[in-house]
Amino acid sequence: MPEKPRLLITRRLRDAVQARAARDYQVLTNDEDRVFTRDELIEKCQHVDAVLPCHSEHFSAEVIAALPERLRIIANHSVGVDHVDLSAARDAGIVVTNTPDVLSDATAEIAMLCMLGAARRGAEGDAMVRAGKWDFWSPAFMVGRQVTGKRFGVLGMGRVGQVAAERARGFGMTVHYHNRQPVPDHLAKGAIYHDTIEGLFANSDVLSLHCPSTPETTGIINARTIGLLPDRAILVNTARGNLVDEDALVDALESGKLFAAGLDVFRSEPGGNQRISALKNVFLLPHIGSATEETRDAMGYRALDNLDAYFSGREPGDRVA
Numbered sequence: 528m529p530e531k532p533r534l535l536i537t538r539r540l541r542d543a544v545q546a547r548a549a550r551d552y553q554v555l556t557n558d559e560d561r562v563f564t565r566d567e568l569i570e571k572c573q574h575v576d577a578v579l580p581c582h583s584e585h586f587s588a589e590v591i592a593a594l595p596e597r598l599r600i601i602a603n604h605s606v607g608v609d610h611v612d613l614s615a616a617r618d619a620g621i622v623v624t625n626t627p628d629v630l631s632d633a634t635a636e637i638a639m640l641c642m643l644g645a646a647r648r649g650a651e652g653d654a655m656v657r658a659g660k661w662d663f664w665s666p667a668f669m670v671g672r673q674v675t676g677k678r679f680g681v682l683g684m685g686r687v688g689q690v691a692a693e694r695a696r697g698f699g700m701t702v703h704y705h706n707r708q709p710v711p712d713h714l715a716k717g718a719i720y721h722d723t724i725e726g727l728f729a730n731s732d733v734l735s736l737h738c739p740s741t742p743e744t745t746g747i748i749n750a751r752t753i754g755l756l757p758d759r760a761i762l763v764n765t766a767r768g769n770l771v772d773e774d775a776l777v778d779a780l781e782s783g784k785l786f787a788a789g790l791d792v793f794r795s796e797p798g799g800n801q802r803i804s805a806l807k808n809v810f811l812l813p814h815i816g817s818a819t820e821e822t823r824d825a826m827g828y829r830a831l832d833n834l835d836a837y838f839s840g841r842e843p844g845d846r847v848a
Contacts, residue, residue: 532576532838537584544827569593579830582607588615600837602830609740613848623848624833629825634816635690638735638765641789644810645761647671651807672786675699680731683738684710691735692718703730728755740767750775759786765816768793777802791816
């Protein structure tokens, strides 16, 4: 009986996923469930054949250069791979995989929650009731914006963007989108394509971000591009925090250029941005877009499927490097 491959799992996963991993691999776990420092991550990887990390672990070129020759695959528990230097991994001959498809529904649900929470002043109302300060009502009380019939802009019409667009149609919204190229008609389902962000932003009463984090998209939401949006638009971000210039966002929320924002991601995680948190017209969540029982199980199984394929000599289905 050949020895099972040694696998480092960097964070605590769902019990069923951990049990399957323990059945098929020699597993090293992170019992404290905390983020390893760079040096700890390098040290933990020294005697394993594979690592199953989350987006919280950063495999920079420097880290990858320090990995042992025996470590041949990084099987991410995430769709985004901006925490891994893919070029360095390729140069080192390390396979990198992700977990697409399985979290689209859950993340799109959070986008709808962020949109509605922002539009209908959800955080403000929740705080008022919890603090025992709800002592007044009138027709002018807690008036928000209705999304029915509004224009829903999707920046990045990939898997999650397509599902979010479908959910927005359920609110009677007209879908507009920008992508590097138009998606096929059967996926667009009548959504209106704009070949520039200027065209999309001008037609977005709600702008929902679903593009990956790349050098080109970092800071794509800034003072100039916010200025392209209709007055009192709503910004939703369930993608990556570094897509947004948070100082420009605060300015737009304080000035009233934006009516509100719904955010599940931030430039600094965990923790967020205290300037944003101080504003009443923001609905905030702690990066829980994929945090459902069903999705977290599916993500873990998908990562293990990629490992199983690699160690049985097959090409992993979700290889990105």
